[in-house]
Amino acid sequence: MGEIEDNNMKRTKLVLLPLVGVLYVFVVWSLRLFETVPQRSLKEVQSPMIHVNQDCQFVYLDLGSNKGVQIRKLYEPWLYPGAAIIPFFDKLFGHITKSSRRGNVCSFGFEANPRHMGRLKHIEQSYRRKGLNVTFYNNAVSNRTGEIVTIYSDTNFDIDWGAGILDTAIDNKINMTEYKVLTIDIVHFIRSQIAPLKPKAVFMKIDIEGSEFIVLPHMLQTLTLCKDIITSFVIEMHEWAKKSMGSTLTFDELRTMIRKQGCVPSEIVKVDDESFLHDVIVEPNW
Numbered sequence: 001m002g003e004i005e006d007n008n009m010k011r012t013k014l015v016l017l018p019l020v021g022v023l024y025v026f027v028v029w030s031l032r033l034f035e036t037v038p039q040r041s042l043k044e045v046q047s048p049m050i051h052v053n054q055d056c057q058f059v060y061l062d063l064g065s066n067k068g069v070q071i072r073k074l075y076e077p078w079l080y081p082g083a084a085i086i087p088f089f090d091k092l093f094g095h096i097t098k099s100s101r102r103g104n105v106c107s108f109g110f111e112a113n114p115r116h117m118g119r120l121k122h123i124e125q126s127y128r129r130k131g132l133n134v135t136f137y138n139n140a141v142s143n144r145t146g147e148i149v150t151i152y153s154d155t156n157f158d159i160d161w162g163a164g165i166l167d168t169a170i171d172n173k174i175n176m177t178e179y180k181v182l183t184i185d186i187v188h189f190i191r192s193q194i195a196p197l198k199p200k201a202v203f204m205k206i207d208i209e210g211s212e213f214i215v216l217p218h219m220l221q222t223l224t225l226c227k228d229i230i231t232s233f234v235i236e237m238h239e240w241a242k243k244s245m246g247s248t249l250t251f252d253e254l255r256t257m258i259r260k261q262g263c264v265p266s267e268i269v270k271v272d273d274e275s276f277l278h279d280v281i282v283e284p285n286w
């Protein structure tokens with residue numbers, strides 16, 4: 001009897017002891033985890049060690065950011081293989097690899113649709129944490145500042161095609177959402193915020209769902225589409241918006257008028273890069 005009990009005890013100890021050991025190690029380890037998590041986030045909040053680049057050697061202006069994919073293509077091109085815009089970024093800002101990053105390019109993105117701002121501010125924060133100078137503005141790009149305009153936005157949130165100051169492109173008008181958004185005089189912004197930085201090159205994308213028929217004449221009148229201000233730009237002209245905007249401007253006319261400004265004109269880059277519209281699943285992490 002006694003012997004059998006002894007053996008049972010031994011067997012129980014043999015099983016229990018390693019279990020207790022493993023449990024002990026696990027408890028200590030998880031306690032340490034709990035200790036370090038708040039410490040880490042505290043450090044992030046307290047220390048101003050994150051230095052966002054102030055020296056904008058190059059500038060990218062993203063008018064009509066939508067989900068921010070084009071700005072991500074600038075900083076994380078390896079996530080967007082084959083995207084047609086990337087060779088133009090490389091040409092103007094220099095080639096990028098994971099080891100030689102684009103910390104010398106400052107980006108300013110404008111998006112009128114408030115629905116995209118959560119995502120855009122998330123990208124902004126992630127990049128700034130890495131020292132990249134990226135800012136998104138929730139404004140409708142226009143020829144004057146501080147005007148309240150209505151932005152029409154589709155119910156299909158994911159890409160939200162054609163959200164802008166016109167509801168022409170929105171099929172589902174019953175369920176569309178209307179937002180009130182402030183305009184920004186983009187020429188004034190460029191002249192007061194970008195030009196003083198004296199960047200080596202400025203690249204601009206204009207994809208603003210019809211507002212180009214307000215902005216382009218304003219840019220031409222103020223000699224903004226000149227190489228000393230904008231090195232090169234890519235534009236999408238939205239034919240469907242022309243009529244309601246009371247404009248007849250064609251791409252060819254734009255090209256002619258750019259040459260008539262009496263300056264060395266900005267280069268028009270002909271590329272239509274609508275790739276990766278839904279963005280990639282990988283989180284922004286430069």
Ligand SMILES: *[C@@H]1O[C@H](CO)[C@@H](O)[C@H](O)[C@H]1NC(C)=O
Nearest residue numbers: 052053054055056106133197
């Ligand atoms: C980005 O650079 C501009 C120009 O130097 C500067 O005014 C701005 O404060 C910078 N942004 C951040 C977030 O530091």
Ligand SMILES: *[C@@H]1O[C@H](CO)[C@@H](O)[C@H](O)[C@H]1NC(C)=O
Nearest residue numbers: 155156171172173174175176
């Ligand atoms: C509008 O949205 C509601 C609720 O999601 C839906 O039931 C309805 O069918 C939509 N109407 C149209 C015209 O799409």
Ligand SMILES: *[C@@H]1O[C@H](CO)[C@@H](O)[C@H](O)[C@H]1NC(C)=O
Nearest residue numbers: 142143144213214215217218
């Ligand atoms: C802005 O553009 C609109 C539409 O072309 C025009 O009617 C208006 O006069 C312009 N305003 C300024 C300040 O240029």
